[in-house]
Amino acid sequence: MSGRACTIRLLGHWRLDLDGKRAEVGSREQRVTALLGLRGSQPRAAVAGTLWPDSTDVRARANLRTSLHRLRDLDPGLVRAGRASVALGPQVLVDxxxxxxxxxxxxxxxxxxxxxxxxxxxxxxxxxxxxxxxxxxxxxxxxxxxxxxxxxxxxxxxxxxxxxxxxxxxxxxxxxxxxxxxxxxxxxxxxxxxxxxxxxxxxxxxxxxxxxxxxxxxxxxxxxxxxxxxxxxxxxxxxxxxxxxxxxxxxx
Structure with missing residues (x-):
């Protein structure tokens, strides 16, 4: 688990700061963090269905797995993903x-x-x-x-x-x-x-x-x-x- 401070901005524009420095994040990953920041812990199926409504269930779940993997590579504490649900990490703050x-x-x-x-x-x-x-x-x-x-x-x-x-x-x-x-x-x-x-x-x-x-x-x-x-x-x-x-x- 990372000890870095994570701050997500959703008001005005999307932005992620890690220890006060802006991080470059892909569009899919931005949307994962925005959805979790607004709605809190969510079932994995709900996140996949909301973010990729026009994809098949298999493709939507694959997209979510890829996005979560990229976010954890960026910072291990950014998201917490279990078998059934996904949430932002406990050290993440959202404006x-x-x-x-x-x-x-x-x-x-x-x-x-x-x-x-x-x-x-x-x-x-x-x-x-x-x-x-x-x-x-x-x-x-x-x-x-x-x-x-x-x-x-x-x-x-x-x-x-x-x-x-x-x-x-x-x-x-x-x-x-x-x-x-x-x-x-x-x-x-x-x-x-x-x-x-x-x-x-x-x-x-x-x-x-x-x-x-x-x-x-x-x-x-x-x-x-x-x-x-x-x-x-x-x-x-x-x-x-x-x-x-x-x-x-x-x-x-």
Whole structure:
């Protein structure tokens, strides 16, 4: 077993570093490590079938054996392959894991509607919030890879990120932290510019902060984009938000 540190990057682009030095790895081997990094230990048949769906079972298993052999030649601790399953070695680190951990943490937070005490839900330390935002707003998963399983994982991760950003923005708005709520909501809009719920959060943050011009700017930008790309207007609810939200604050 190798003692070398192994780090695999899947966000932004694929890369393997061994003791801090970039390793040259073939396309098949890259995909083996990417699949295991995203899904953890897998049955050998599942890995072979996922990576070589158009091959016969015999050919797919042979491709997997060859790829595993090459990876072990590169570093004996990179993968652990048994008769029935295969996994990354215990010393391997994958950059997507902190993001997945953060997403699970956010998804376990109490829902916006029933959350009254947020002290334990959203960190009050701005450094914690900035670290959370940086993790959620990182680069895309394996851009330029178009395998069916990669498209599925990339889309799923994309939507989980957006939901997490929106959830934290809503919690922060309830707590009155309009500045950080805006940061999280704007990042959700950056990931999905036509998502009205994210635009509404940006507008609400501006209105709650007394910055009506920011809310109007967010609305106008969204309306122009919606018209240019889909040829439709914003919903009536979003239009009415500009008129009704200030009145709601005045009654408090």
């Amino acid at each position: 997507v894991w902190p993001l997945l951990d953060r997403l699970e943490q956010v998804e376990r937070l109490p829902g916006f509607e029933g959350c009254h005490d947020l002290d334990g839900a959203v960190p009050r330390d701005p450094l914690d919030l900035h670290a959370c935002l940086a993790t959620l707003a990182g680069p895309d998963l394996l851009p330029g890879w178009y395998d069916d399983w990669v498209l599925f994982e990339r889309e799923r991760l994309h939507h989980r990120r957006i939901r997490a950003l929106e959830k934290i923005a809503a919690l922060l708005l309830e707590r009155g932290d309009t500045a950080m709520a805006t940061c999280f909501a704007e990042e959700a809009v950056a990931l999905e510019p036509l998502l009205e719920s994210a635009v509404a959060l940006v507008m609400r943050a501006g209105l709650d902060a007394g910055n009506t011009s920011a809310a109007i700017h967010a609305f106008q930008k969204y309306r122009a984009r919606l018209d240019a790309e889909l040829g439709i207007p914003p919903s009536r609810e979003l239009v009415e938000l500009l008129a009704t939200r200030p009145l709601a604050r005045a009654r408090r």
